[in-house]
Amino acid sequence: MFRPLPLVFLLCCSVRTSPWTHRYCSVTRSPFPFCQRYLHLREPSRQVSSTDTVTYEELKQMISDGAVKLFDVREPDEFSNGSIPTATNIPLGTVQEAFSLPVDVFEETYKTEMPTKADGSLxxxxxxxxRSLKALNILKGLGYSRARHYPDGYLGWVAHELGI
Known part of the structure; x- marks a missing residue:
């Protein structure tokens, strides 16, 4: 009986022989189920509720009202190539450390006001x-219970702004 390969196998492993006999990742040389390179694809993700997300229209209104603390979790080189107005760059790899800093150190480092744990404008x-969903999970774990993310990201923002 033919059994299709799991999606993670197809994304991670190149098949040199037949897909039924190839059981290790040709990239990392580890056995397929334990391939570390794409382990994040198998991580359980928490369900995202509508209260955890912000739409383009909501974000646009929040920016125009000055009622948002917007953080871009891309890398600095991506951020320097363009960003949503009023955003502050805190790369995903430093989110946990940044939001665990004392308020004065955070504000001095990032030149913006640190949101409170109950702040709904984060x-x-x-x-x-x-990456923003991963950052959201980190923030929720740190106690930022009302933090939200913009699931369309910068690409969605640009598409909306250009009317695409």
């Missing part, structure tokens, strides 16, 4: 929504 975004 929004994170990235290029297309994947």
């Amino acid at each position: 929004v994170v975004y990235c290029r297309s929504g994947t």
